[in-house]
Amino acid sequence: MAGHERAVCQGSRRGAAPGAMNAATNTVTFRPSGPLRGRVRVPGDKSITQRALLVGAVCERPVEIVGPVWAGDPLATAGMVVDLGVAIDGLAARERRAVVHGVGLRGLRAPGHSLDAGNSGTGMRLLAGLLAGQRGSFVIDGDRYLRGRPMARIVAPLRAMGARITTRDGERAPLTIDGGPLRAIRHEPPVASAQVKSCLLLAGLLAEGETVVCEPAPSRDHTELMLAAAGASVARRGAEVAVRGAERLDLGRIAIPGDLSSAAFLVAAALLVPGSDLVVSEVGLNPTRLGFCEAVRAMGGEIEWAVTGTDGGEPRGELRVRASALHGTTVPAAATPSLIDEVTLLALLGCFAEGETVVEGVSDLRAKETDRLAAIVEIVTALGGAAETSADALRIGGTDAVRPGGARILRGGALDSRGDHRLALLGAVAGLACPAGVTVTGFEAATVSFPDFSDVLAEVLPS
Numbered sequence: 001m002a003g004h005e006r007a008v009c010q011g012s013r014r015g016a017a018p019g020a021m022n023a024a025t026n027t028v029t030f031r032p033s034g035p036l037r038g039r040v041r042v043p044g045d046k047s048i049t050q051r052a053l054l055v056g057a058v059c060e061r062p063v064e065i066v067g068p069v070w071a072g073d074p075l076a077t078a079g080m081v082v083d084l085g086v087a088i089d090g091l092a093a094r095e096r097r098a099v100v101h102g103v104g105l106r107g108l109r110a111p112g113h114s115l116d117a118g119n120s121g122t123g124m125r126l127l128a129g130l131l132a133g134q135r136g137s138f139v140i141d142g143d144r145y146l147r148g149r150p151m152a153r154i155v156a157p158l159r160a161m162g163a164r165i166t167t168r169d170g171e172r173a174p175l176t177i178d179g180g181p182l183r184a185i186r187h188e189p190p191v192a193s194a195q196v197k198s199c200l201l202l203a204g205l206l207a208e209g210e211t212v213v214c215e216p217a218p219s220r221d222h223t224e225l226m227l228a229a230a231g232a233s234v235a236r237r238g239a240e241v242a243v244r245g246a247e248r249l250d251l252g253r254i255a256i257p258g259d260l261s262s263a264a265f266l267v268a269a270a271l272l273v274p275g276s277d278l279v280v281s282e283v284g285l286n287p288t289r290l291g292f293c294e295a296v297r298a299m300g301g302e303i304e305w306a307v308t309g310t311d312g313g314e315p316r317g318e319l320r321v322r323a324s325a326l327h328g329t330t331v332p333a334a335a336t337p338s339l340i341d342e343v344t345l346l347a348l349l350g351c352f353a354e355g356e357t358v359v360e361g362v363s364d365l366r367a368k369e370t371d372r373l374a375a376i377v378e379i380v381t382a383l384g385g386a387a388e389t390s391a392d393a394l395r396i397g398g399t400d401a402v403r404p405g406g407a408r409i410l411r412g413g414a415l416d417s418r419g420d421h422r423l424a425l426l427g428a429v430a431g432l433a434c435p436a437g438v439t440v441t442g443f444e445a446a447t448v449s450f451p452d453f454s455d456v457l458a459e460v461l462p463s
């Protein structure tokens, strides 16, 4: 196999099926394999695909989704939508075009068994907003990682809207939701979160009055854009976004752009591997997701992007990146939500940059698929780098940092994905850049967002 060696442990199999987070552990070693060159596309955006499935479910007429990503998280969300009585053509065969046969804003039906959000925080939190205003009693559960994640951030404001919700241990899944009438609220979450905002906007569709969410910094705005495209009354006023109760939604057709957060793994590899020159085409370039590209540019990275079209308010286009000498940067807290899923990669880039890299406002990373902040520090340190957290910031030592053993560059080694897709993929990129390569245990976690990562990588590595 081109570029990297697969060392698959007993009981595992090549390319675990999307969503099949089975017990088998897939161990893969990634090594320096030459420059990444050429033009490539990445799978559809996970956040937008999940929103299209959920919004499509409550539309009045069928919604065509072109280019969904059938990775673990969207498959889990699609499964819940089907359990709620909504037919989805193209799901069983994982086709490039799906049709969601929406049942109307209040038409979701309780299945009589619990809904399984799998590993997906987006699926659980956004669906909770929609179900709070339906008729019937619903239980949403998830895997052991999702069961450990905080849900008070949605449960408290939903209760303020009049929702009846019970949780495990005061704030964990499974969530039991007894749907009923909702009233609009104004909510100011202490931390920017697109999942919280989207949950409340979806509940707001079913509430009387105007529901307002005011965030401390802007999070991704895919829900707002999609609801506006579906005919809802959505308004952005500075830091606030407001939605009014709706009668009906009609999305029609939506094309999903490539996932910039998946592209970011290839971008980081291309920046670090000498001689690389890579173009990612048809990728989502929503300004609320561009923080990583902007930080790379601030680090001296040769990166450029251009919008070539817009669909449902979502810009898409082309991204070009070349291997670059990097220097450290500081990402202020206000910009962190726009790169929240790329902090792992920024940490890796920081290890190869001259001078310190600091990312401020990172405490919410402790509430991701795993405690990603602790994991970044452990992984960077284990691979031979220097990382620490202080107050609400992550600090990464650059090439000039003094390291045990006198090494001036990350040497490589091994890491465990901890069941977190972004850590599994971080290990792959680190392996391409570190002289000793990186062995990733639990690489199957990558299927949550980027099931065909190894194949896409093979397209751009020398054969």
Ligand code: S3P
Pocket: 046, 047, 048, 122, 192, 193, 194, 195, 196, 198, 219, 220, 340, 341
């Ligand atoms: C997501 C929002 C982000 C992000 C997650 C997907 C979404 O989480 O980390 O991968 O689809 O809305 P938060 O909104 O909790 O920061």
